[in-house]
Amino acid sequence: xxxxxxxxxxxxxxxxxxPGSLFGGSLQARMSPGFxxxxxxxxxxxxxxxxxxxxxxxxxxFLIKDPELNAYVAAIACKVAGDFCHDLRxxxxxxxxFNATMAPNGMMQVWSGCLLRCQSEAQLAAILGHEVGHxxxxxxxxxxxxxQQKSAFSTLLGLGLSVAGGGIGRFAALGDAxxxxxxxxxxxxxxxxxxxxxLDLCSGAGFDPEEAANVWAHLIAERNARENQxxxxxxxxxxPVEEEREETLRGLAKGMPGCGDPARRGRDRYLHxxxxxxxxxxxxxxxxxxxxxxxALFERMLETDKDDLEVAFNLGEVYRLRAREGxxxxxxxxxxxxxxxxxxxxxxxxxxxxxxxxxGEGSEAAQAFARYLELKPKADxxxxxxxxxxxxxxx
Amino acid sequence: xxLLLALSxxxxxxxxxTVSQIRPNERVVINGALAVQPSKSWSQVTTFAIYGAxxxxxxxxxxxxxxxxxxxxxxxxxxxxxDRPGKTPEPKFRSNMTPIEVMELFEAAYSRPISTPVxxxxxxxxxxxxxxxxxxxxDFSFVDQADxxxxxxxxxxxxxxxKLYLLFYHGARIHYFxxxxxxVEALIGSAKLL
Amino acid sequence: xxxxxxxxxxxxxxxAAILVAGCSTTATQSHVTELRRAAPAPKILLMPLDVELMExxxxxxxxxxxEWTAAARGFIIEEVRxxxxxxxxxxEEFPEEFPxxxxxxxxxxxxxxxxxxxxxxxxxxxKLGQELQSLGDKPLWSLGEEVRVLRSRTGADYALFVHVRxxxxxxxxxxxxxxxxxxxGVVMGGVQSGFVSLVDLQTxxxxxxxxxxxxxxxLRTREPAMETIRSLLKDFPA
Numbered sequence: 001x002x003x004x005x006x007x008x009x010x011x012x013x014x015x016x017x018x019p020g021s022l023f024g025g026s027l028q029a030r031m032s033p034g035f036x037x038x039x040x041x042x043x044x045x046x047x048x049x050x051x052x053x054x055x056x057x058x059x060x061x062f063l064i065k066d067p068e069l070n071a072y073v074a075a076i077a078c079k080v081a082g083d084f085c086h087d088l089r090x091x092x093x094x095x096x097x098f099n100a101t102m103a104p105n106g107m108m109q110v111w112s113g114c115l116l117r118c119q120s121e122a123q124l125a126a127i128l129g130h131e132v133g134h135x136x137x138x139x140x141x142x143x144x145x146x147x148q149q150k151s152a153f154s155t156l157l158g159l160g161l162s163v164a165g166g167g168i169g170r171f172a173a174l175g176d177a178x179x180x181x182x183x184x185x186x187x188x189x190x191x192x193x194x195x196x197x198x199l200d201l202c203s204g205a206g207f208d209p210e211e212a213a214n215v216w217a218h219l220i221a222e223r224n225a226r227e228n229q230x231x232x233x234x235x236x237x238x239x240p241v242e243e244e245r246e247e248t249l250r251g252l253a254k255g256m257p258g259c260g261d262p263a264r265r266g267r268d269r270y271l272h273x274x275x276x277x278x279x280x281x282x283x284x285x286x287x288x289x290x291x292x293x294x295x296a297l298f299e300r301m302l303e304t305d306k307d308d309l310e311v312a313f314n315l316g317e318v319y320r321l322r323a324r325e326g327x328x329x330x331x332x333x334x335x336x337x338x339x340x341x342x343x344x345x346x347x348x349x350x351x352x353x354x355x356x357x358x359x360g361e362g363s364e365a366a367q368a369f370a371r372y373l374e375l376k377p378k379a380d381x382x383x384x385x386x387x388x389x390x391x392x393x394x395x
Numbered sequence: 396x397x398l399l400l401a402l403s404x405x406x407x408x409x410x411x412x413t414v415s416q417i418r419p420n421e422r423v424v425i426n427g428a429l430a431v432q433p434s435k436s437w438s439q440v441t442t443f444a445i446y447g448a449x450x451x452x453x454x455x456x457x458x459x460x461x462x463x464x465x466x467x468x469x470x471x472x473x474x475x476x477x478d479r480p481g482k483t484p485e486p487k488f489r490s491n492m493t494p495i496e497v498m499e500l501f502e503a504a505y506s507r508p509i510s511t512p513v514x515x516x517x518x519x520x521x522x523x524x525x526x527x528x529x530x531x532x533x534d535f536s537f538v539d540q541a542d543x544x545x546x547x548x549x550x551x552x553x554x555x556x557x558k559l560y561l562l563f564y565h566g567a568r569i570h571y572f573x574x575x576x577x578x579v580e581a582l583i584g585s586a587k588l589l
Numbered sequence: 590x591x592x593x594x595x596x597x598x599x600x601x602x603x604x605a606a607i608l609v610a611g612c613s614t615t616a617t618q619s620h621v622t623e624l625r626r627a628a629p630a631p632k633i634l635l636m637p638l639d640v641e642l643m644e645x646x647x648x649x650x651x652x653x654x655x656e657w658t659a660a661a662r663g664f665i666i667e668e669v670r671x672x673x674x675x676x677x678x679x680x681e682e683f684p685e686e687f688p689x690x691x692x693x694x695x696x697x698x699x700x701x702x703x704x705x706x707x708x709x710x711x712x713x714x715x716k717l718g719q720e721l722q723s724l725g726d727k728p729l730w731s732l733g734e735e736v737r738v739l740r741s742r743t744g745a746d747y748a749l750f751v752h753v754r755x756x757x758x759x760x761x762x763x764x765x766x767x768x769x770x771x772x773x774g775v776v777m778g779g780v781q782s783g784f785v786s787l788v789d790l791q792t793x794x795x796x797x798x799x800x801x802x803x804x805x806x807x808l809r810t811r812e813p814a815m816e817t818i819r820s821l822l823k824d825f826p827a
Contacts, residue, residue: 051655062512095512289503357491384494384521412719454723455723456723457713544703544706568699569699570703570733570735571733
């Protein structure tokens with residue numbers, strides 16, 4: 001599932017500005033705390049769908065298990081959900097895409113790509129708030145009931161087209177917990193409701209509601225920086241352009257308590273907590289080989305904290321891995337700058353060595369590798385690196 | 396979206412694969428570039444691939460259970476798999492790559508999620524002989540969320556005259572990886588670069 | 590003590606009844622191999638059922654249907670228990686809440702998933718032109734010795750694995766399928782696969798496996814479900 005697919009899958013879907021129908025007043029929850037559906041109802045059947053998925057999710061290798069990070073995110077969700085705090089269960093999932101989902105039975109998933117891209121508690125709260133909005137308005141049930149009609153129409157439409165055509169979609173592996181929760185795509189009106197309600201909840205919980213729009217601004221920057229744009233899923237998109245979304249969210253946030261107040265963002269605390277698992281998130285991000293988007297992400301993270309050495313290192317890695325014309329110079333500059341700072345990660349010299357070597361600068365490469373092994377004599381690839389040092393010194 | 400779901404299921408279930416027998420104790424030449432001599436019989440599975448066939452795939456018990464794969468003489472500035480439409484381009488092999496970078500290339504080629512996330516780990520990169528020349532070796536393991544079957548693997552390779560030669564084997568951590576490992580090691584020992 | 594094999598006549602009549610009722614259109618395939626002689630009544634561990642029933646809606650989306658799945662699971666357990674009474678083996682059903690340490694639960698999960706992969710490999714191997722010569726004439730499929738943990742934990746001699754994936758076309762879907770056949774489009778009919786295996790918990794070897802090619806018996810309601818499941822457990826070598 002590529003980054004773009006979050007548009008159809010994510011809780012953070014888009015909603016269009018519906019002319020003349022701005023929801024007046026706050027939206028109400030369509031349930032009470034501790035809600036359970038009627039035993040024989042179709043809603044109960046829907047609920048059950050996720051009970052088993054949740055049991056399996058608890059045993060999945062893709063679950064992030066760090067207790068402190070889990071507790072931290074759960075606490076944010078709890079604040080946002082207010083009285084409904086105990087109806088939710090939050091699961092952190094290792095998947096490098098920006099996504100968060102909410103199942104009709106209260107099971108919430110937040111993907112690592114989302115955690116990485118948020119830069120404050122308020123940003124994460126905005127995403128979680130949107131999800132809780134869908135939950136409290138029972139959009140899942142609405143969609144479930146509408147699903148047959150919708151899919152029937154699209155099939156009739158599709159019969160005329162070849163099955164090989166069509167836009168980017170999502171694959172749902174059979175019994176797939178991760179996709180199932182988001183397989184009921186929401187309508188624009190529902191997305192709009194979730195936005196409004198989400199912002200209400202965030203603002204009420206003491207978070208700056210404008211951060212929601214900022215999340216979208218950053219996603220837009222990443223999208224624009226992406227090198228391969230793919231093709232938009234025009235036929236099936238329920239979401240309008242991201243810019244519209246950002247604008248809507250910013251408009252909705254105005255006038256809400258706490259809007260624009262930096263004291264209500266919880267930035268430092270969030271960034272501190274994120275460091276617990278960040279290393280694997282960075283590795284997953286690099287593996288996507290989505291260079292332009294990764295650069296935009298890391299550059300933005302450096303704007304937030306220019307002294308973040310791990311981010312600076314990963315920025316250099318993007319250039320090194322992309323290896324296009326001129327990238328080796330950019331990589332070299334990044335790593336050299338980093339190498340001059342105290343506490344630079346040891347891998348800086350390893351990467352410096354690799355870049356030097358690719359440029360044919362054998363002896364400089366050998367020096368860098370030697371420095372790496374000084375810092376990390378028990379490195380997993382020490383044996384191989386030693387061969388580079390030897391060959392470098394002779395070339 | 397749903398059309399593509401139907402398509403994907405159709406492809407999964409009716410995938411066109413042809414199977415051919417690899418006889419034991421007969422020399423096999425891969426891509427005119429790499430020769431091996433298996434001591435037991437294997438099956439070569441060729442799936443109709445829209446996306447290019449730089450990798451030759453064998454199996455013993457079935458492709459989901461174990462796979463033995465060969466890259467025989469990949470040229471400079473070529474990717475292991477062909478680019479997929481609408482996706483970011485596949486990373487390319489470069490003749491001046493170090494084993495570390497080849498391992499990164501391999502990891503990128505095999506862990507890029509298609510529709511479900513993959514957890515992929517490499518370890519133990521070390522120098523090794525392959526096909527009679529100096530090369531490298533590493534271990535790997537992965538889980539694809541699509542089936543959550545844990546798999547283990549080994550890979551050996553070398554760069555020779557600017558081209559990449561790779562042999563890798565992986566299988567289900569339960570039983571199927573270990574089952575053929577001794578034979579795979581023997582096969583690695585028999586490899587010759589042409 | 591020899592394990593009792595069901596009387597041939599009874600099974601033949603039963604099989605005939607199924608065919609007449611049109612429950613399964615493809616012949617079942619069964620591999621009964623020589624079983625190890627166990628204690629007086631061998632103990633069989635029923636592994637967590639790997640069963641999922643889904644509905645294929647008009648858009649070609651597979652929606653898991655837990656009510657159907659729950660019903661099918663119920664029928665399967667009922668039939669396995671009925672077999673136990675008829676044939677006299679000891680049965681332990683894998684508990685919903687596993688009492689052992691997390692690593693063991695993970696192992697059990699992996700065994701079930703690998704069994705699914707093995708079953709698919711077996712099925713693939715029987716398709717025309719897809720036989721793997723590398724398997725030899727008498728392939729011995731196995732889950733390996735890690736299964737011994739189950740033996741030491743439960744004292745069971747064998748484990749029974751049941752894997753079913755089945756989907757049912759909604760009525761709207763059936764209309765679409767007919768229309769689709771008329772036009773040249775490919776319209777998915779649904780996913781069906783069912784197989785059961787008996788695994789020797791000393792060696793991990795799959796000593797008995799049965800595959801159902803196409804399940805037209807409806808697993809959602811009692812009568813057709815029981816017939817289908819009995820068909821799956823046909824020639825159960827206990």
